[in-house]
Structures are given as C-alpha cells and as structure tokens.
Amino acid sequence: MKNVLIITARSNSSRLKNKHFLKINNKTIIQILVDRLKYLNNYSNIVIATTTNPEDDKFQLFCKKNKIDCFRGSENDVTGRVLKAATLYKAYYITLITGDCPLVDLSIIEQLYEMIKINKYDFVTNSDLRSYPDGMDVQIFKRSILNEIYKTKLTKLEKEHVTLSIRRKKNKYKFFNLVAPKNLYWPELAVTLDEINDYYFLKEIVKKFSNNLRMISCEDIINIIRKNKKLLKLNNYIIRKGDN
C-alpha cells in the first residue's frame, strides 16, 4: 500500500509571490521542507504538485536537483492536480502537505499515518477543526475516496481546496480529526508562510533553534515562542484565509 507524499505549491500566490524560494540560513523554504520530509519512513515518493505555468519551471528544476518527483497540472483545479499526481504514482494513501508549512512536525505525520493504517480509516487529519497551530496541517487519505468524489460535480472552491468536498461529507466516510493534546493546543498560532511578516517570524524561530532542523517539533516551536513572546507581534495580526 503505497503512501505518496504530495506537496502542493505554486509561485503565483496572491499574497506573497515566489514565497517558497525565500531563504532562511541560505536555504529556500521549499528546500527546508523537503530536506525534513526525507527523514520520514513509510512513504514511496515525494511529489511536488505544481502548475503548468512557465514560472513554476523552477519547481521542476528543484525536484530534479533533489531527486524527488514533480507533477504539473491545473492551476485552479488543485484537487484534480493532486488526484492525477497520486494516480500516476499509484498511491493507495495520499499524505497531503502544503508547501507553505516548512516546519510541519514530522512526528505528527508519522502518528497520523499509523492511525489511518491501524484503524483502516478513509481519512485522518489534524486540521479539519484546528487545534494544533496553523502550519502543522497534515491530511492523509485513501486515493480511492478522492477519485470517487472527483467524479461528482465539484464547485470552484472544492477544486481549489483539495479535500473540501470530502470534509463536507465526512459522515459518509471513516473520518477522524485528531484534536491536539493540551501541550500542543494553540489554534491561533501560525507557523505558516502567507505574508512577508510570516517569513520574518519563521526566520526568528529557525534562528533560535540550534539543533538540526529535522528535529524541530511542534512542542519545540511552542516552547521557543513561550520564551520569546515578542515574536508573536510579528505576525499575529494576519487574518488567515480559510476554506469554510
């Protein structure tokens, strides 16, 4: 049962263009993310699913250099793009990560993967209802259910947000949303890259973390911020775009 890690990313983001190629300590955001994800076990491929726009050629180059796979598809039908990528790489499970969450906690990805496998569920996530910080979002689901729902008529919004159509009918599925334990519960915190001030914020966190970035966990980030509350002023005014 192949588990394919799919990262969605495109340069033409409305709020911060080219954000995945901003650098922290001489490493681009997308590089930080991919380097970290490579430490995971239990996956068959890492695929960046980007658009066919020429400006996204740089993702293809990046993938080649890093020996991971690149899939190019529709800009606006992200659902279709992810499904086609997953089909090409024969995924049984899709683990969906967004390119703007470079510090997503690897241990949460592993934990959710264990849960979907052991319970034989269709969909396991920690971000349907937010309890973990924004930027820790992981969604793991069977390709078959995305395939099935894609055959129905999806709205524009449902094509833009890959799993929205499934989450709107979650009672139909074996669906589980993990609520964070008390020590990781901080839904208002954003460790994601939407605007330029998020970038300064991420930079500060990375700077304060002296060990290998692979090891950085959600708990570490929360501890860093608790000790440096001023950091929050950098980006806590930003209103996040949801899909509901």
Added chain:
Amino acid sequence: MKNNIGVIIEARLNSSRLPNKHLKVILDIPLIVHLFTRLKKVKNISKIILATTDSKRDDKLENLAKKNKISVYRGDEYNVKKRVIEAAKKFKIDIIISITADCPLIDNNLIDYCLQNFLHNKLDYINNLDYPGLPGGMNCQIFYTKTLIKSYKLCIKNKLNLEHPTLFILRNKKLFRTFSLRPNINLFYPNLRYELDTIDDYKEMKQIAVYFNTKKIKFSDITCNELINYSIAK
C-alpha cells in the same frame, strides 16, 4: 441534551498474583486512594465510580471510596461487563471512561486527550491501548453506555466477553464506530510499564514515589512524560 460523563474504576482485592494490591500503601496512602486523587483531575466528568464485587473482601475498598467521596457500585465478580453496565445505569452515566485500578499512575492528561477526541469525532468507542504504543499502565477506554449494552446483548453467551467488557466491541469494528489513538513518538515506549500486578511492581512504584517526592512532585501528579524520563535515566 448534555451527556453525563463518568469514570468507572474496575477493582477487586481477590487478585491471584498480588492479593489486596489496591490497599498497598505508598507514602502512607493506599494506592487506590492515589488513583482517586488522580482521577479527580480529569476534566468534564460528573462522577467517579468504583465498580467492585459484592464479595465481603471488597468491603474495604468500598469504605475507602466512600471516605474519599467516590461513588460505589457492587456487583458480580466475574461478569465484569454486567457490573460496569449496572454501575453506569445506577449513576445515570451516558459516557463511560473505563479505568482499571491496576493503573494507579495513569496520566489524567491522556484521559482528557482521549475524551476530547472521542467527543469531537462522534465515536462509539475510543482507546489508546493499541500495542506497541504507550507504556503499560496508561490505558483508557471510552464508550457510550448504550454501546456497551448493545454489545452485551450480542455476546451474552460468551464468558470471555463478559470478563473483558469491551472485547466484543473491539472484535466487531463493523458494528461500532471505533478508533484507536496512536501515541506521538515522544510517548512511544511500549517496553516500559507502570502497572500493579506483582510485588516487584509495587516495589518499583515505591521507588518512583520516593524519587518524585524529593522533587516535590506528588505521586498523583507525575505525568507519563516524567515517568518516561525517569525510567530512561535509570
């Protein structure tokens, strides 16, 4: 209508390996009382019930519970399933958090975590005891009383199912909406155990109590994380 949530502790003194184990004393307090103190910290519950047997021997447990303002139900020694159902019915509990008294070190934060996930996902049953996973002694199971009653009706002729109240639910996942939580890697220590089965377990718990006492941490406040760090350092 709001559901009434209660903790039900299964306990009896007639254990073959370590008789009267729940009365064994640590820092001048019986272990079962340490467990009561711990469970009182669980959030969103309306009642804690000790479900013990109607054998004379367990009078002592009843007395200790009452002294600590814990409700008591006494029922069949071997048909534990029936005992738990009757206890829930008597105290009008809709959602049962099932704990065994062999786990006096169970981390109440883990119970809160299970409960939040149970409620949010509208499940019939949840547990955190899939092996390999958490250290032994951190186990809890949460389910609706009506789920347990339904499973009771379906398995009434099977003795094993009556002794282990939730076995039938676990083995019939198509009939019930169940989920097993997996621990995060920082709590994944299946080789550690903090259960009270033997005299050696008791001695070990005594050492744990003394160690944390010198750090001014009460026996009933020690977390799973702290126990793991203690065991690794040893």
